[in-house]
Amino acid sequence: MNKKQINNILIWFSAIVLIILIMTPGLWVVLTAFRPQVDVMAKPAVWIPRNLNLIQFETMLFGGSEGSMGRSPIPVLSYLRNSLIISFTSTFIAVLVGTIGGYGFARHNFKHKNKYFLLIMLTRTIPGISLSLPIFIIFSKIGLIDTHIGIILVFVALNIPFTVWLTDGFFRQIPRAMSEVAMTDGCTKLQAFWHIELPLSRSGIASAGIFAFLISWNEYALVSNLARSTDSKTLTVGLMDFTAQFTINWPGMCALAVFIIIPALILTFMVQKHLVTGLTFGGVKG
């Protein structure tokens, strides 16, 4: 064996160890979703599942009671509806506003431009959760607690800085001459943006969109404060419905977790190409 082969083996070995470390909790969640509570709670732990079933999913989606712990089924479909409405709307608004902002920063010069940009980025340094109390107080005063609009507003504010940053980089990458040619070709500024610069930066916009969506879809801490009922609770907050005073329905909770992961996973695969461009691009940008 030469040095190169040893190197290869080492790299593969470390990669596999790393993947196992990252994947195990996720796999455990998936596995738990299909196992009976007895198995899950067994001590010593049962590593290799002895029997698997779909009871938790049946209970969750169709309200079946067989084998469940006697709890009334949680309103998953309402939560799903809330999650979809909140995530898609907030993503759409954040990408729309963020892209316009990114374009503005990339293409126009105005006074204190760099300071404004820095200011927007600085908002990202504040941990979202630290804002939950002020947001709660403000929202309770203006009646936005437990509403879609309230949560959407929070997510939009959360996602715009990142969207601005990412799309700014993408617009910068497009030569200015591109829109200049379009303008001598008879376009207005808006037409040049629409026909030329927007299609050319769609990778950036797509990755900004997916990031924004995932952040909204997976957010727990803020929503758990702002959502009170089935009117606005999202799937992630719904996870807590599986805890009772003395027990936690682990298989049920994990089944819902799997249910949450699936759409995010599908979406990620769909735009994987754009996502990679977006990420690597962000990596080399100064």
Next chain:
Amino acid sequence: MAKVSLQGVSKFYGKVQAVKKIDLEIIDKEFLVLVGPSGCGKSSSLRMIAGLEEIDEGVIKIGDKEMNNLEPRERNVSMVFQNYALYPHMTVEENLGFSLKIAGLDKKEIEERVHEAAGILDITEFLQRKPSQLSGGQRQRVAMGRAIVRRPDVFLFDEPLSNLDAKLRNQMRTEIKRLHQKVSTTIVYVTHDQVEAMTLADRIVIMKDGIIEQIGTPLDLFERPATKFVATFIGSPSMNMIKASIVKQNNELSMKTNDGIIVPVPKDKQNSLSVGQNISFGFRAEDIVPLKFGQKPSSAWEMQSSVNLAEPLGTETLIFTNFGEIEIVSRMFTPEQVKSNDVLDFALNLDRTYLFDENSGLAI
């Protein structure tokens, strides 16, 4: 009919004045080349004509219409950029037809005009390709095609050949000239390459530091440079230039170089100079010939010098030699072998020396 006129046009970038009150009349169907070193204001001038930069001072007219407050799209000009700026997400055909689509022409007419332009530039076979599948020269052709289809009043070229390799550049240069003959439209062409300027232009505008040094036909500039800068900028190799001061010798004015070499002032310049004046005198490589291998000019001044370096180029040989302390270059058209350290007699053709005032840089 599209003449272009610039009247007292200025451009500021912050406090820097990139273009300083230039006046320029471009005749209809003329091929005008703006040339100069980088930062001379040539590109800014072009972009002001296109409407991509604001005009800070003065007036630009195309035809008889003032352009100052019109958007680029309202000026009916087409621009070809250095980096082509083809739309990468469109095929060649879509690239060519884009402006017509925006203008709202119907499909049939767009197709006709696209094919006509593609025919002129010989790119019909690439119509379905994306720009990334084209070579540099092909991309350049598409960029020109995109400019042609609009049938603009004026073509604007911003260093269109500087991204191409030398061979392709020569080929495209010829094509641009041919294109001008075919479409006969006013062209304003910016380049820093004096060879491009000389070969393409009907008239050349030489700019430096935001002002126009000289306007004229290529031959005008070559034969009658108005300033020292123009003299050294135009022509390849660059004109030999030597500093000297005027002295009186045997009742005639002569030029004494810093190394003490004394060269008589040409007859026709005797009355335009005064003793003590600081000047530069210049002569082109072909006007100083090795006597052994060339014909002695009628009013010759001779010197002996050894060869530093010889560059045989086939039809000619460039000989680098010293004029006092300063290295000059001589062009020899005889196919003879010359080696370094050969000592040769050179004859300078005094009738073809150019004198410039050292302070003003103006020709005497």
